[in-house]
Amino acid sequence: MNAETTHENSGTSSLLQLVTFKVAEEEYGVDILSVQEIIRHTGITKVPSAPAFVEGILNLRGKVIPIIDMRKRFGLLSKEPDQQTRIVVFALDSGVVGCLVDSVSEVLRLPASMVDAPPAVVSGVDSKYIRGVGRLDDRLLILLDSGQVLTVEELDALSGHETLAAPAVH
Secondary structure, eight states: OOGGGSOEEETTEEEEEEEEEEETTEEEEEEGGGEEEEEESOOOBOOTTOOTTEEEEEEETTEEEEEEEHHHHTTOOOOOOOTTOEEEEEEETTEEEEEEESEEEEEEEEEGGGEEOOOSEETTEEGGGEEEEEEETTEEEEEEOGGGSSOHHHHHHHHHHHHHHSOOOO
8 A cells, every 4th residue: 555545635735644653763653544542551461372572462441452562563672661652552454453652752744745665674674564754854754554563364363362361251
């Protein structure tokens, strides 16, 4: 999917509306329409035998969702959560998933003309996660494809773990 396909029609120019956040030293952006909510780091339950990048599961208003540590997903060193750590909750076609990020920066509008095609590798992040690179004055913003953060197969596998982790009701 091209980074220009998700945009706001505002006359002659296309604007991408993005939620931006940091993972390690890099700044990332995702389409605001894919973000369900942003919450503080809290109450994550570890899941036995889950993939290394899965931090655990979280009960979010009665719905159990998997939490992905974006540092681990990108092959970076893990870090202890702090006051700035947030969980960005995405509503994907395959379900709802939370992504643990170092901090959430801002919501911004970026002209589609300021987005370049993704390079093969950016800061060690696999290109399958990247929709493009946005140019903002003196900084670069890596645009992520939130739909690639967790594949349908991975989400299905985690759904199986959720039933194992939940107590049986008789």
